Amino acid sequence: MPHTPVPFRGADLPEGFGLVVGNCQAESMRIVLDAADRPTLRVPPVHEMDAADVERLHELLPRASFLVAQPVRDDYHGLRLGTRQLAASLSSSARLVTFPVVRYAGLHPFQAALHVDGIDEVPPIVAYHDIRTLAAAAGLPTVSRPDRRTVRRIESDSLAELRRREASIDVAASDLLRPSSAELMRTVNHPGNGVWLPLAERVLAALGLPGDPTDPGRPLLNAVRAPLEDWVVDAWGLPESPRRSWIVDGVEVDPSLVAEAHAEWYRAHPGFVAAATVRLRDMIGHWRE
Missing domain, CATH: 1.10.10 (Arc Repressor Mutant, subunit A)
Known part of the structure; x- marks a missing residue:
């Protein structure tokens, strides 16, 4: 069963928590990484974050065990949201793994x-x-x-x-994009579970964490098809x-x-x-x- 996520603000922080940062795809990655023995905090997508959110994120980063991030340029929207800027706030023992923004036009070439x-x-x-x-x-x-x-x-x-x-x-997704089913991508930038689960397996391996990805038991990024x-x-x-x-x-x-x-x-x-x-x-x- 999926672990109940800890909110970005409020609540006591769990031991060994991780953060996943990126665009709207980052929440899907967080869901399949989250588990009782590797809890994650739900972070807003970067395009929705304000200065207070970024300040809170930098307060959390030194306490995080890992950061999984999609590449974000320095000073994105005038905020310290660049991947390098976030990595600078991690502790020396924390791990950082980057994964791509997945866009694929094979099923939606229009x-x-x-x-x-x-x-x-x-x-x-x-x-x-x-x-x-x-x-x-x-x-x-x-x-x-x-x-x-x-x-x-x-x-x-x-x-x-x-x-x-x-x-x-750090982690590639392109070889996972084989057009064998319409479930591969909901839209040009919304991958299905058949992408997220194996991609999360690669992220876990890169982090050096044991266990399998968490199957959410529902289709991810499924609001628009x-x-x-x-x-x-x-x-x-x-x-x-x-x-x-x-x-x-x-x-x-x-x-x-x-x-x-x-x-x-x-x-x-x-x-x-x-x-x-x-x-x-x-x-x-x-x-x-």
Whole structure:
């Protein structure tokens, strides 16, 4: 059974506790690492932390037995949240293990998750961008159904980028991303349990801690599930049936409603469209072939 997490604030600190720091994926890693003999404290994702949170985190770090962290640049959001900055507050006996931000486009080669400087808003319904809708907003025509070669090119590009980022961290995830089931990824940046459990096993080994990962008994990062296109199922020979709808908090959402809402949002944010199409030019290029 999963151990009940200790809150970031309040409560007595357990002996030998660890911390997991990163984006929204970090909480999933914490859940599968947490156990009675290796308790963890639940930390907010870095993009939600304020100065008081960071101060509290640096108070906890000297007492922690380990820190598991996704790479974060120094002075992130003007705060001492960089991985190196956090590591400097650890005791000399504590262990630090880094793991990657997992993004993989093999099952969702139409999808991107990105922010543009100066635009803090996100599009309505789901905070993901469909290459087809975004390209249309920029006046760039795309194919309606990419072939298998295009799907595999986009997948290969996303793996290459992940491997590039893995080169400077402790634990890799890229070799776990085999598109044998739709459960591998819920969205382009939300891995399923089939990624988290073996990745946590690697983290435990790197920490030198005994025991197995903790199976949470429920799907992780499951609040939003992107459509499973029929041409993606065909490209990988997936066992699941295609699914047109988004699933948001358990409710099916028609993709045409998402596309219409996002098209309107793009019309109201032309600066986002211009910047996003530049950043995603290679991916959009695959869709224009």
